[in-house]
Amino acid sequence: MLTADEILSRYRRAIIDLSADDLAELYAVDAVHEFPFLFPGMPDRLAGREQIRAAYRAAWAASAVQPRELLDVAAHSCSAGSVLVVEQVVVGQHRTTEEPFELPGVLVLHIRDGQLVRVRDYLDGLAVARAAGRLATVAKALA
Numbered sequence: 494m495l496t497a498d499e500i501l502s503r504y505r506r507a508i509i510d511l512s513a514d515d516l517a518e519l520y521a522v523d524a525v526h527e528f529p530f531l532f533p534g535m536p537d538r539l540a541g542r543e544q545i546r547a548a549y550r551a552a553w554a555a556s557a558v559q560p561r562e563l564l565d566v567a568a569h570s571c572s573a574g575s576v577l578v579v580e581q582v583v584v585g586q587h588r589t590t591e592e593p594f595e596l597p598g599v600l601v602l603h604i605r606d607g608q609l610v611r612v613r614d615y616l617d618g619l620a621v622a623r624a625a626g627r628l629a630t631v632a633k634a635l636a
Contacts, residue, residue, distance in 0.1 A: 494607030495519075497570060497577045501602070504609075505563045508583065511553040517546035521608040532618030533634040557625045558594060560585040566597075577602040587626060594624030 495503070500519055507516035520526070526539040526548075539545045566580040583596040596617060603611035622631040 497574050497604050500604060509560050513546050513550035516549055517542050519609050520545055521610045524610050526612045528614050530615055530618060533631055557588050558585055559588050575604050596620045
């Protein structure tokens with residue numbers, strides 16, 4: 494059974510590798526991944542390991558950004574290790590323009606029996622759009 498620290502380490506590796514399969518295997522079959530800060534073009538909720546896998550596979554295949562590292566700002570374990578709150582910054586570059594980016598975010602990881610059962614992903618949608626070169630498209634959608 495994976496510890497919270499092992500789950501976080503593998504989660505981050507999957508993001509850097511853009512591996513939807515490695516990411517999905519960290520989730521329980523009936524897990525939920527939520528994006529509380531709604532943003533154009535993003536779902537608010539993914540239900541089940543296979544939907545999580547499919548959504549990340551599609552998003553990463555279409556993405557113009559390549560994460561290079563994840564910087565820890567803070568990580569807090571709560572509820573005897575069953576909840577991990579992580580503030581982090583994803584650092585990388587645009588695949589075509591090689592423009593660098595930083596994406597700040599907070600993850601709340603709920604863990605049971607060595608698997609993710611619920612993830613609340615508070616990411617900076619504007620930073621994502623800026624990094625991907627889609628800021629004008631998003632601004633138009635918000636108008």
